[in-house]
Amino acid sequence: MTQMTQLQSAPMPSAATRLDFLPIAVFAAFAVAPFLASSSGAEGYVLSLLTRVMIFGLAAMSLDLILGYGAMVSFGHAAFFGIGAYAVGILASHGVEDAIIQVPVALAASALFAALTGAVSLRTKGVYFIMITLAFAQMLYFLASSLAAYGGDDGLTLPSRSLVAGSGFLDNDFALYGATLACLLGAYMVSRSIVGSRFGRVLRGTKENAIRMEAIGFQPFHFQLATYVISGMMAGLAGCLLANQAEFVSPAFMTWQRSGELIFMVVLGGLGSLHGAIIGAAAFILLEEFLPEIVHAATFFLNDDLRSRLTENWQMVFGPILILIVLFARGGIMGVLRRGSHG
């Protein structure tokens, strides 16, 4: 036995402990952000933006749970966004405006959809799984688009944000922000606990080698399906929040492009760390929001015409950024941080 290869496992724990600060830092940043927001003079905007970041962070994290730990690449995760959002929208349009009813209904509907489609989808693997989840999400998308009573393709505007036990405090942007943060934190802790638990170990093992797991007596299907349902419920919760944040519900929440974006967020942040997905979502949304301005500022030396054309075509910059991240920052943002804390 070479001593050298034994050593190589030694640095891992210390790096890991150093990285444990990262989720704390992320959540601390979310916690103090509102105070900065109120001094920015555009608090509604800043809060709205950061609330979106957290909502997408929640959805991306739920996707990371199945993708990063269970190797189930769902290309239909935005469907749960839609289920959560429509649960809020449809109930509200029938006068049921309280989150106490809306959220459980949304979670139950998400769980049901996840259980049904998951049970079918898990018959397949790899790219086939990717595409069959897409198929189910597309069916739901077209279904929502044809719901004329609920605005069809145009979607429907909520009369107001959800009540909480009869009180309308969510109408305050700070309150919605806080509620979103609480949901995100709660979901994070649950997920963190799951992946470190007995259940999580089986899940990770299944990702590595499903046949081997069967050969030691586990039935991977049950574990995968359970995770799929949990993940779907978390994304459904994110859908409820998104409906409240936008005060609007539309099939556009669940296009395949949206599902794709969620995958990109997870990969961008780095697979299999949970908080990586949140960071990826933040990076993605903030880039989408500010890249036009950054491009504008960075091209001060060009003439006005070219400059404004470049600014308008900011995706011409966004695309290459994504490519460079993949090429040079293996493992996404988390990969970079990990290497940083090594060296």
Add this chain to the structure above:
Amino acid sequence: QEKLKIGLLLTLSGPSAVLGQHARDGFQLAVKDLGGKLGGRDVEVVVVDDELKPDVAVTKVKGLLERDKVDFVVGPIFSNVAVAAHKPIVDSKTFYISVNAGPSNLAGKSCSPYFFATSYQNDQNHEVLGKVAQDRGYKKVYLLAPNYQAGKDALAGFKRHYKGEIVEESYVPLNTLDFQSELAKIASMQPDAIFTFMPGGMGVNLVKQYRGAGLADRIPFLSAFTVDETNLPAQQDAAIGMLSGSNWAPNMDNPQNKKFVAAYEAAYNAVPASYAMHAYDAALLIDSALKATGGKTEDKDALRAAIKKADFNSLRGDFKFGANGFPIQDFYLVKAAKRPDGKLETEVVEKVFDDYPDAYAKECAITN
């Protein structure tokens, strides 16, 4: 005095970006023509791309309202974006001026004293063709639309004045590329005319394929938002002679319109579509209102009263607002034609409606 800030919320990426570009260019051309000032105040225009995603639009609108502190939001193109953005804008008591989208609920039940449209209510262009089909005595009409809300509204609009037989009401999935099977059906049913609503690339495909299948000379092709200046460059000769409904056409004979079309073509190397015209008018509208208030925007009621007056020379001629903030204007049957210089445009054939209000105005509760 502080600069006047105007937020343009438009779809500028994806396949429909060209519509947003026309509107943006139209608005900016107007600002330039007015010497960089509206109502005597220097103007800063903040352009944002709604990416045709309603939830993205909501956040971007909040950015316009709170970070940029705009005095007006101008836009958008698409109704689903318009509906999503409506609430945050009017809640913040900011004036919201649509340059295209005119969904029925914003004209009716959900109308708001802060919302104005320089365009039309969505149904109206379709109504033009329904009226034309009725007046020309077409007995059997084939209807074709994409399967989404605007598509359904379009056919409903057509049917408001058309009372003849509808041989088929056919819906194709949004983003359909190939209409070959529809065309086969049309050919086999032999209707007197077809009416369709196929915005963007779908319209390009349909028109080219309709002509290619040899139907264009046999069965009249009536449409709205399908054969217009955003699509004509790609449809080319295939579209010539096809009929549309509109509130305006580039060849409309009044001096300010002639100047506008010439200036637009010189600046952007394209014939303007109605999106550009609506946006140009929106700038004129703001200019006229601010002149009336002396450049002030603080007194909302005064500003609203000034906007309501619509005291400007619209490129389309007659223009006034109804109680719901939507225009009362004339509508025309227009036809695609080739100009002597080889470019294509729509040209007025006849006036179909005079001072025509929309069908939802009576549901609106605003009375002043």
Add this chain to the structure above:
Amino acid sequence: MTATFFFIQVLNGLQFGLILFLIAAGLTLVFGVMDFINLAHGVQYMVGAYLVAAFSAWTGSFGWGLLLALPSALAFGLLLEALIFRHLYDRDHLDQVLATFGVILFLNQAVKFVWGAAPLSVPMPEILSGSVEIMDGLLYPVYRLAIIGAGLLVAALLYVLVSHTRVGMLVRAGATNAPMVSALGVNIRRLFMIVFGFGAMLAGFAGAMVAPILSVQPGMGDNILILAFVVIVIGGIGSIRGAFLAALLIGLVDTLGRSFAPNLLRLVLDPSAASQTGRALAPMLIYIFMAAVLFFRPSGLFPAKR
């Protein structure tokens, strides 16, 4: 509904299927055979359409345009390969997805930057315009027959290339174990490059072929990309034969479903309910079909034997 009408719709379905096949073929080749998920395949199709639009406008002829567009599409594919894709072959699928998504964003915007946002038009070549009478009372556009022909030709060519040539063997071998192929003395990098360029050219060819009948516009490759994935998944990834069959099936299901589903539903529902349901169902059909196929054959119709 007459038999002629049904027959026309079948032809339409086949023709749509063969367009799908033209696009899916390059995708299967690169994905199935090289195990590389190339989301940028759709924008390569778009670039092919833009190239033919530009070259036809320049030369005034579709034929010359096509002739110039093909090598340009190949060169463009090789450029992308050298700059980006070659660094991704031994990466995770998801890395490939993210990077090629970046390529989509860039190119969709770049064509707008260069050619403007408005759709472009490509004139139909004179000799291929018009219709022929295939049988009594059945007129069919010549150009669409040409597409059917091109699709069949590409299918045959690919089948021979992949299944019956040594290059095909090496490429399949390299897909599962590139280092080993290299260790046995074959320059696998170069081989991959050629395959990739060829795939890009096929995508470009598909784009060029449809340009005269469809509008050429930014983002035109996005939805078709998803359909192409549906096709190769139903067919079984890596199988040219499967992609061919699946493309035709999807073409038929979509076309016939749209024309006849409401009629069929009318047998069991009242007319307005039937047309409502039919309308809601039509766009879902191919996805329902895919889910059903995968339910019974979780690895597609012709699973690659690994």
Add this chain to the structure above:
Amino acid sequence: MLSVRNLQTSYGAAQVLFDVSLDIAAGEVVTLLGRNGMGKTTTIKSIMGLLRPHSGEIRFDGTPVTRLAPFKIAQTGIGLVPEGRQIFPTLTVEENLVATAASRTGKRRWTLDAVYELFPRLRERRSNLGTQLSGGEQQMLAIGRALMTNPKLLILDEATEGLAPLIRAEIWSCLKRLRDERQSILVIDKNVDVLSSFADRHVIIEKGRSVWTGTSAELVADPGIKERYLHV
């Protein structure tokens, strides 16, 4: 023919080879011995260019091949039977043999027929896919595949693993025949006794260093060596 000097190789941060040197003359059969995990396979991978040694030098037929791409090294005339078989699962048996066939020595000693003669079992399975073979059949295929490149130097990494005694015996006799045809061979195998009966020389690797080199006679003569390094 092959000369390896002071090779050092790492997997990422973990160095596995510290100092490996070995030589093979034309027509010679040399073995690489050592317990599990000592670096035998790593040495082979470094020679083939599948891993990049960070120092040391490798020459084949007098030309330096250190850090060339694997296919270039293979083209100079090295045929590899890798550890763990690594046959191509999506190719049929025959395709596996044909796909990378070449004649690196100039003459075509090994043709499809010659390989089938050596392993009749493969002929029976010729149109089966690689995955459908039994473990031992895969091993035969891996050997056949390497022979089909008609290499100047044949490298076998645990090539008899999982083979039935009868077949194993046949492979040994085949290797002996090859040796008699003056084929150069580098072989790793745990059947030290058989190896010492026909190999010319042996190199023992211990914790990433080549610690002993000698002829078969020397190896047999000194049981201490086997005991010390191989715990036999």
Add this chain to the structure above:
Amino acid sequence: MASSLLELRSLQKAYGAIRVTDNVNLSVRPGELHAIIGPNGAGKTTLIHQISGILSPDSGQILFDGEDVTHLPMHQRVRRGLARSFQITSILPAFSALENVALAVQARSGSSFRFFGKVAQESSLNEAAMEYLNVVGLGPRARVMAGLLSHGEKRQLELAVGLATQPKLLLLDEPLAGTGHEESLRVIETLKQLKNRITIMLIEHDMDAVFSLADRVSVLVYGRVIATDTPEGIRANEEVRAAYLGEEEIA
């Protein structure tokens, strides 16, 4: 307890025209070490696949511990005490060696539908796992990622995982392939000790191991069992010598 722990009755399996398992009748007695030998491609691994449940036979019956398990899924057979190792190494490469084994221990101790509590700190699992690693001699390598182990070490890990499922019957598919001389000796030693506690079905081409370990040996050729006998009997069997053993290695 039944007189045989595992019993195969008229088992059949064919791939197209090839009969890989051809009317196999076999019984494994409790406590014995039953070796299966036979030429490459004879169908040994296929047989193990059917017993463990990866493949299902075309016809015939598999009785385990008196119960018909022919149609049970693999994981339920494992729960009944039927474990296997793989001929082609099958481990969890991103897990440490210890975790690989601990997971197998976990499978046999309590529910795994526990969402809370850190499994990595469950000392009962880790300690048991460590023991199995020590048994096969991988103790010092417990914390190394399994994917980074050398080939031989992976084979040892494969065995440890099989043991950790605490089987009544352990199916071993060439556990010695790829292990070095010293390690082979250690594995043989381990199996000798296990022999008394559990029943083992062993596939091996290493005749030294087979003849020193087996109580009985069955010979499979072209899918059929041509002989079942004591090691001595097999060694003397002319048919077996011709089909499989040859002359050289018996010396």
